[in-house]
Each structure stands twice: as structure tokens, then as C-alpha cells.
Amino acid sequence: MKGLFFSAEDGKNTLRRRIANICMAEGLDPEVVAENLIVLDATDAPCLFHEVNDKGVKRGEVTDHYEELKNTIITENITFLIVDNASDTFGANPIDRQAVTKFIRALVALVRQAGGAVLLLSHVNKVTSKAGKHQTDTEGYADSAAWHNAARSRLFLNVTDDHGNLQLKHQKNNLGITQPVLNIAFREGGSSFYSTNGSSSNNSVAEAVQTLLRTAHKLPLLKLIHEFYCRQEWISPSPNSAQTNAFALLKKETTFPLGKSRDDKTECLAILRELERDNYLMKETYRKIDRHEGQRWALTDSGLAFIGEPMPAPVQDEDEEINQQAVQDE
CATH class of the missing domain: 3.40.50.300 (P-loop containing nucleotide triphosphate hydrolases)
Structure with a gap:
């Protein structure tokens, strides 16, 4: 920032x-x-x-x-x-x-x-x-x-x-x-x-600064996740998904509020966990094109209200989209 x-x-x-x-x-x-x-x-x-x-x-x-x-x-x-x-x-x-x-x-x-x-x-x-x-x-x-x-x-x-x-x-x-x-x-x-x-002035200042920064980072992170979601570019909640976890996908964006270091990745994932606990973010289950179930980050109603966005139309799973296309072709 x-x-x-x-x-x-x-x-x-x-x-x-x-x-x-x-x-x-x-x-x-x-x-x-x-x-x-x-x-x-x-x-x-x-x-x-x-x-x-x-x-x-x-x-x-x-x-x-x-x-x-x-x-x-x-x-x-x-x-x-x-x-x-x-x-x-x-x-x-x-x-x-x-x-x-x-x-x-x-x-x-x-x-x-x-x-x-x-x-x-x-x-x-x-x-x-x-x-x-x-x-x-x-x-x-x-x-x-x-x-x-x-x-x-x-x-x-x-x-x-x-x-x-x-x-x-x-x-x-x-x-x-x-x-x-x-x-x-x-x-x-x-x-x-x-x-x-608190007992230590330096520690309390550091904690206060950390809390302030973390709060400031939440809005741009939620906006980016919603932007990706609307484009149907799914962000995996799993930090072990090397190519599709939030940090891997969002760090390339100009409005990403953190850096690109390992510490920034840790902080990014910690903020997402906080957003989930605060009911701004949720893990949404969907069916992938290979018919296996997957999970993606999605904003809750509270998260959408926080960033000032209206409720989006339901996102259609990829296999349902293919089935509908097949019926039309017949």
C-alpha cells in the first residue's frame, strides 16, 4: 500500500x-x-x-x-x-x-x-x-x-x-x-x-498499525475477488493450489494491496481467513467441466454490500452449460 x-x-x-x-x-x-x-x-x-x-x-x-x-x-x-x-x-x-x-x-x-x-x-x-x-x-x-x-x-x-x-x-x-x-x-x-x-508500547503500536493495514487491505481484496468471480475466473480457497490460489492470481493486478513476497502471501491468506470468519467471504461448491466438484471463493451478501455491489445473477456450472448446448443442437 x-x-x-x-x-x-x-x-x-x-x-x-x-x-x-x-x-x-x-x-x-x-x-x-x-x-x-x-x-x-x-x-x-x-x-x-x-x-x-x-x-x-x-x-x-x-x-x-x-x-x-x-x-x-x-x-x-x-x-x-x-x-x-x-x-x-x-x-x-x-x-x-x-x-x-x-x-x-x-x-x-x-x-x-x-x-x-x-x-x-x-x-x-x-x-x-x-x-x-x-x-x-x-x-x-x-x-x-x-x-x-x-x-x-x-x-x-x-x-x-x-x-x-x-x-x-x-x-x-x-x-x-x-x-x-x-x-x-x-x-x-x-x-x-x-x-x-498493553504491557509494551512498541508492541501495541505495531499491533495497532498491523490492524489498520489489514483493515485497509480488505476492501481491494474483496473487489478483486468479485471481479474475477464475475469473469468466471475461479479462485481456489486452498493455499496449496499453486496456480489458482488467491495470492497467485491476484498479485499480478495493479490494485492488489500487498507485495509479492512470501510474507505478503502469508498476510494475504490470513486476511482471507478473517474475511471468511466475518462472513464477507465464503467457500462455494461448484461442478467443474470434468463433473468433479470444486471450491471457489465467492462474496456473501455482506461482502457485496461492503464493496457496494448488487447481488449477481446465479453462476451456471460449466457442465450444465454444456448440457443445455447439447439440447439446443438436437
Whole structure:
């Protein structure tokens, strides 16, 4: 998965320093990070969506900078876009429900074809900001409710004490259950954060990152499996089927979210098992052309709803198709 950080608030020097600190703290190879992350300093041209006045009629539209970002995303095959932040990139009325919804949908459209995701950062209102650790409501967003309604998932980061410790709450998730609260603290010197959940901060951060990546990979994998299914290119659920297992067939596709290593194969098969347990994917029995039974991956109703696809017409087994053709010939 390749990511792009669109920074409309902080310049390149600040970003480089922060990324360097994170790499040092987490033991990451900067060269590997550079291969999988593009950072754009957009402080000179941050606006992606603005309000135009057409003969007295106001409406929201994407800007030329949006189109430039779109071209970069397509060229670089970006599947995870981070936009920092809403107040700098959104130039229309923040309480206009239609404009806000149109803006968020325009961001999602940038990565939809690749089965990607967008993380839009946004500042809270003054009341929420001043409340800090005394925050009592569950809104955690400013201006129009469309900022909440248009997003499929929403996280809220808030200070919990006078020492600057933080808490990340998952306040909304339309695609599943909300995740447990993540407690966060600054490392010594304030160079970066780490999760204080569990006994080991490094382990809990790694586990949180692994969970996030695995969740992001599910949508493009399901879309690819459904695409193959609709073309009647059956994907075997057996990892021992050298030529027809999911990894062997899908790794050649441009929207495949993983790499091609042995570890990527292990991760791919693990994600498929999770999808089966979550009732998004099922093993479907069918009769092959040699009249022997086989198994193929197929999306369940929940899986189809997850990727936004309608129920397909029943797939006809190959031997039934031959029998029908024989009757027609007679």
C-alpha cells in the first residue's frame, strides 16, 4: 500500500523532521518509507475545494490543485491519502451541508478506483478544544453535521490530563464495530507518540498499525475477488493450489494491496481467513467441466454490500452449460 500525505498546514522542513523522528523511534528504514510514502508540501497552494459564484448562484467545486493531486494519485498508484487538514483545503462554507458532503465525496473519489481510503484531519471547535480532558459530549467535530455524516468512520483525539497524554476514540464506524480506545503518550523529548495500551508500547503500536493495514487491505481484496468471480475466473480457497490460489492470481493486478513476497502471501491468506470468519467471504461448491466438484471463493451478501455491489445473477456450472448446448443442437 502506497500512501500520500497532503500537507496544507506544515512545510517540508517540519515534515522531514517529524518523519525522521518517527523512523528513529520505530526503527524504520527511511529508504523503505520513502518508497511507500509521498509527502506533498501544499502550504503555498492548499485549497482543493472552493465556492464559486455563477451569476449569483453559489456552489462548491474542486480546484485546479485538486486536479493536480488527482493526477499524482493516479500516476503513483496511491491507495491511502492523508489530507492535513480540512480548514486549509476546504474553501467553501463549512456549515453548508451540501458543500461539505460534496467535498468529502470528491476526496474519496481520488482513491475509489484503487480500492483505497482517505484520512481527513480536522480541527475541533473552540468549545471542544477548551474543554480538553473535561470533554463530555460525543460530537468532537465543528460546524455542519455533514462532517460527521459524510464520513464512514470518525476518530476523535483528545487530551486526558495536564501532562499532555492523549486518547484516541473511535466514535463512528459504518462498516463495522468501533474499535477500543487507544491511549497515547509523547516519547521523551516529544519527538513522536506511542500507544500506552498493553504491557509494551512498541508492541501495541505495531499491533495497532498491523490492524489498520489489514483493515485497509480488505476492501481491494474483496473487489478483486468479485471481479474475477464475475469473469468466471475461479479462485481456489486452498493455499496449496499453486496456480489458482488467491495470492497467485491476484498479485499480478495493479490494485492488489500487498507485495509479492512470501510474507505478503502469508498476510494475504490470513486476511482471507478473517474475511471468511466475518462472513464477507465464503467457500462455494461448484461442478467443474470434468463433473468433479470444486471450491471457489465467492462474496456473501455482506461482502457485496461492503464493496457496494448488487447481488449477481446465479453462476451456471460449466457442465450444465454444456448440457443445455447439447439440447439446443438436437
